[in-house]
Each structure stands twice: as C-alpha cells, then as structure tokens.
Amino acid sequence: MAQDRVEAVERALTVMEAFDTPRDSLSLAELADATALYKSTLLRLLGSLERFDYVQRDGRGRYRLGTTPARLGRRHAPSRQLADLVMPTLDALCRQTGETAALLALVGNDVECRLSVLPESDLRHTLRPGQHWQRQGDTPSLTLPGGRMLCQALPDTAYWLSLSGPQGRLPAREARRALQDAVAQLHHHELQDYPP
Structure with a gap:
C-alpha cells in the first residue's frame, strides 16, 4: 500500500x-x-x-x-545447512595446519569466500566470508604478498577448499595433503545440492 x-x-x-x-x-x-x-x-x-x-x-x-549481504544470506536455511556440513571440516583443517581454512565459491570468473576459520596466530591471512575477487588462472587462489593460498576443488561442485597463510609457514606438500584429505571427507556429502 x-x-x-x-x-x-x-x-x-x-x-x-x-x-x-x-x-x-x-x-x-x-x-x-x-x-x-x-x-x-x-x-x-x-x-x-x-x-x-x-x-x-x-x-x-x-x-x-x-560483507553484510553475504553474512545475512548465510542465515538462509540452505546456507546454514551448508555451514553445518562444512564448518567441522574447516575447523579441523585450521587446527591441523595452523592456517586459515576456507570454503570458496566460484561463479564464472568471480570467487567469493563463503566460510572461513582463522587460526589464533596474530600472523595470519585474514579471510572473511563475503570477500570476493576475480579468478586469475586455473584456480581461485588469491595472490598474497608474502603469503600463499592453496586450493583444492570439491568434485562436481562450484566449491573449493583453501588454506592460506604466510609463505614460509605453509609447506605446500603438507597443505595439499591436508586439503585432499578434507575434500575426501566432504566428497561423500551431496554438496551439489547447495548451489553457490
């Protein structure tokens, strides 16, 4: 009216x-x-x-x-269910490596952080849900001065898991193994039911 x-x-x-x-x-x-x-x-x-x-x-x-629209959007039921499904894996990944663990969504050439867990260390990559950037290359990795971001695709979805942190503290081989284990843990869930 x-x-x-x-x-x-x-x-x-x-x-x-x-x-x-x-x-x-x-x-x-x-x-x-x-x-x-x-x-x-x-x-x-x-x-x-x-x-x-x-x-x-x-x-x-x-x-x-x-970041507020994305934060509010995560209150929507499908997003809450996705968070319930993925956050335990991100928590474990962060604890295991001591680095920032995140779920990234890829839509065309745009990458958005959907979920993240930050380590307690003062020296860390602060990646928050709602942050977004343009993809450069084959992965959604973000270029970090003095740092590194490694990503692993979740099969049959538009989602990726990532680990990021200071370059000298994030050994690529260990990070890739941790990401692969986390992806294997999540792979049996129906993540394709949660479009980005």
Whole structure:
C-alpha cells in the first residue's frame, strides 16, 4: 500500500539492486545511471550503506558489495545447512595446519569466500566470508604478498577448499595433503545440492 512506503529505504534498496551485475565494482556515475538518482543523493545513501558494511568503497572511489549481504544470506536455511556440513571440516583443517581454512565459491570468473576459520596466530591471512575477487588462472587462489593460498576443488561442485597463510609457514606438500584429505571427507556429502 502507498502509505507503507518509506522513500529513503526504497532508494537505498534501489542502490543495492544496482549491484546485481557481473561487474565487481561500480563508480558513482555508473550507480547514478543504474538508479536514476542524483549523485548527491547517492553519496548520502552510500555513506549510510557503507557504515553498515552493505557496500565498501575502494581506493579508486569505486563501490562494491560489503560483507553484510553475504553474512545475512548465510542465515538462509540452505546456507546454514551448508555451514553445518562444512564448518567441522574447516575447523579441523585450521587446527591441523595452523592456517586459515576456507570454503570458496566460484561463479564464472568471480570467487567469493563463503566460510572461513582463522587460526589464533596474530600472523595470519585474514579471510572473511563475503570477500570476493576475480579468478586469475586455473584456480581461485588469491595472490598474497608474502603469503600463499592453496586450493583444492570439491568434485562436481562450484566449491573449493583453501588454506592460506604466510609463505614460509605453509609447506605446500603438507597443505595439499591436508586439503585432499578434507575434500575426501566432504566428497561423500551431496554438496551439489547447495548451489553457490
């Protein structure tokens, strides 16, 4: 009903809808074109959305989705079930190796961290659910200055398990063996029932 509308909320939701695009980030001008909102109005809305981490602004002044939409999306029943299934394996992987263990989803050339477990060490790769990047090469590995990320595909799914941490502390052979064991543990579950 018309009296139930809140214009500011609808404008903010219009901004959020603009991010339903294959592009990783959008400029203020691109957002203005997509939403038909004035840039001054957009800046106010984006400021509020940024404070609650619905959007993030990078060093070039471009906007992308923040981590809050992914965090809220994980409250949806299929995502909770996926987390219940995978988190024990990630916990064990992190404890075994002392490094960051994560479940990554690959959609086209975009990679998104869906779940992660961080080690207690202060020197670690801090990878959080909702972080995303473009795939470079055959695996969804992220280039880490002074660090390493190793990934192992979960067969018949768009998901990968990863281990990441400081380069000198993450021996490739041991990490690959741990990833292969974790994938074998998860493989008998029906992960293809949880599309990314």
